[in-house]
Amino acid sequence: MDFGLSTEQEALRDDVAHFIKENVTPAVMAELESSLEGGRGPNYDALMQKVSERGWVGISWPKEYGGQGGSRIDQYIVEEEFARVGIGVGGAGSGAPAILMAGTEEQKKEFLPGLLNGSIIFALGFTEPQAGADLAGLQCRAVRDGDDFVINGQKMYTSAAHYATHIYMMCRTDPEAPRHKGITILLVPMDTPGITVRPLWTIQNDPPAPVGTTYGMPRTNEVFFEDVRISVSTMLGEENQGWYVGAMGLNLDRVGASRYLISVRRDEDIINWVKENKVDGHSLADDPAIRDKLAELWIEAQVCRLMTLRSMSIVERDGNFTYEGAAEKVWAPEHGVRTTETISQILGPYAQLLNGSEEAIEDGLFAHNLMGSFQSGINHGSVQVMRDQMARRGLGLPRG
Numbered sequence: 001m002d003f004g005l006s007t008e009q010e011a012l013r014d015d016v017a018h019f020i021k022e023n024v025t026p027a028v029m030a031e032l033e034s035s036l037e038g039g040r041g042p043n044y045d046a047l048m049q050k051v052s053e054r055g056w057v058g059i060s061w062p063k064e065y066g067g068q069g070g071s072r073i074d075q076y077i078v079e080e081e082f083a084r085v086g087i088g089v090g091g092a093g094s095g096a097p098a099i100l101m102a103g104t105e106e107q108k109k110e111f112l113p114g115l116l117n118g119s120i121i122f123a124l125g126f127t128e129p130q131a132g133a134d135l136a137g138l139q140c141r142a143v144r145d146g147d148d149f150v151i152n153g154q155k156m157y158t159s160a161a162h163y164a165t166h167i168y169m170m171c172r173t174d175p176e177a178p179r180h181k182g183i184t185i186l187l188v189p190m191d192t193p194g195i196t197v198r199p200l201w202t203i204q205n206d207p208p209a210p211v212g213t214t215y216g217m218p219r220t221n222e223v224f225f226e227d228v229r230i231s232v233s234t235m236l237g238e239e240n241q242g243w244y245v246g247a248m249g250l251n252l253d254r255v256g257a258s259r260y261l262i263s264v265r266r267d268e269d270i271i272n273w274v275k276e277n278k279v280d281g282h283s284l285a286d287d288p289a290i291r292d293k294l295a296e297l298w299i300e301a302q303v304c305r306l307m308t309l310r311s312m313s314i315v316e317r318d319g320n321f322t323y324e325g326a327a328e329k330v331w332a333p334e335h336g337v338r339t340t341e342t343i344s345q346i347l348g349p350y351a352q353l354l355n356g357s358e359e360a361i362e363d364g365l366f367a368h369n370l371m372g373s374f375q376s377g378i379n380h381g382s383v384q385v386m387r388d389q390m391a392r393r394g395l396g397l398p399r400g
């Protein structure tokens with residue numbers, strides 16, 4: 001088996017790396033720095049326009065919906081290079097794969113090109129105050145009224161809701177049915193009357209995490225729905241089948257490169273810092289214990305990368321994966337925690353100082369990464385729940 005990239009793929013990687021060198025300017029980075037709540041600036045938008053003109057956005061998506069009809073591996077190569085500078089070019093979240101699989105032709109044409117060019121942004125409206133890991137317990141109600149649904153209830157931890165154009169949400173449409181069978185997915189415009197968004201500030205908010213932080217989002221949200229009336233045409237898939245559509249979207253999103261990509265810049269930042277800095281006059285890179293630790297982490301990152309490539313090739317072949325996405329969703333966040341803990345051990349107490357402190361290292365980047373690494377083990381399916389999926393679907397063990 002050959003794990004290497006083909007000559008064409010290596011050429012693509014070089015091309016992207018060269019483009020980044022030329023086009024990701026300090027002005028772009030400054031805009032990213034000041035736009036952690038999702039707002040963009042003209043330099044960033046111009047960069048994304050160029051990336052799109054190169055055909056590097058949505059490489060693996062079908063051409064008729066704005067993509068390139070190319071391979072996932074090519075898309076991954078582009079995403080990996082951009083991850084090195086902390087820029088995401090692929091992530092349309094779990095809504096896009098769900099629409100590709102279950103959407104009507106009209107929905108595919110309405111949403112997919114916009115999700116690619118950034119004119120449509122989805123917030124993910126799954127979690128509720130009483131339904132997180134136990135998502136099937138969700139209570140937000142959508143009641144059918146002729147050709148409309150009327151939504152009442154609350155969503156929680158709805159990241160991006162304050163700038164999203166739509167919320168891709170799960171609602172309970174049949175309270176009498178077994179829990180998984182009475183849920184429907186709706187694609188609701190955020191400007192529909194009756195929707196209120198309230199900020200939920202995260203641990204990364206004060207002081208705001210610097211660009212490049214793993215899960216540096218300073219804000220997520222609570223979203224309230226009061227008699228929100230929308231057409232049944234906003235329904236994705238069949239009524240009361242939303243659980244299966246949503247789970248499929250989450251699974252496909254998990255096997256994207258997104259989990260591994262989080263570690264690319266974080267791990268390289270640490271290795272570079274160790275190479276370039278001394279503590280008490282001693283080069284950290286010369287210390288055998290540190291070298292050993294970093295080599296171990298690098299190997300872990302390669303395992304993560306290979307798991308990602310394997311999942312992508314399964315999806316490309318026939319999409320028949322069962323536990324692989326869950327395994328990635330355990331490995332990648334736990335690798336993140338180990339990496340950020342290791343840098344804390346190497347750098348000692350200074351690694352814990354946040355930006356704003358005179359002694360903070362790299363503007364508090366490592367301290368924010370440490371906090372962020374714990375979040376990534378919870379959101380999008382917690383590592384405990386993922387382990388349960390691996391046990392049942394991968395190992396055939398009985399439900400716990």
Ligand SMILES: Cc1cc2nc3c(=O)[nH]c(=O)nc-3n(C[C@H](O)[C@H](O)[C@H](O)COP(=O)(O)OP(=O)(O)OC[C@H]3O[C@@H](n4cnc5c(N)ncnc54)[C@H](O)[C@@H]3O)c2cc1C
Nearest residue numbers: 124125126127132133134157158159378379380382384385
């Ligand atoms: C920063 C951030 C952003 C988020 N963004 C979004 C978003 O955009 N949209 C969205 O819908 N949600 C979002 N979430 C919510 C996230 O998906 C939930 O936090 C997650 O599903 C866990 O739910 P909970 O917080 O209610 O914890 P709980 O469900 O109360 O779980 C608490 C702990 O108990 C463990 N646990 C629970 N049940 C079991 C079990 N049966 N077996 C073993 N362990 C179990 C969990 O693994 C977890 O560690 C976000 C969360 C965070 C932290």
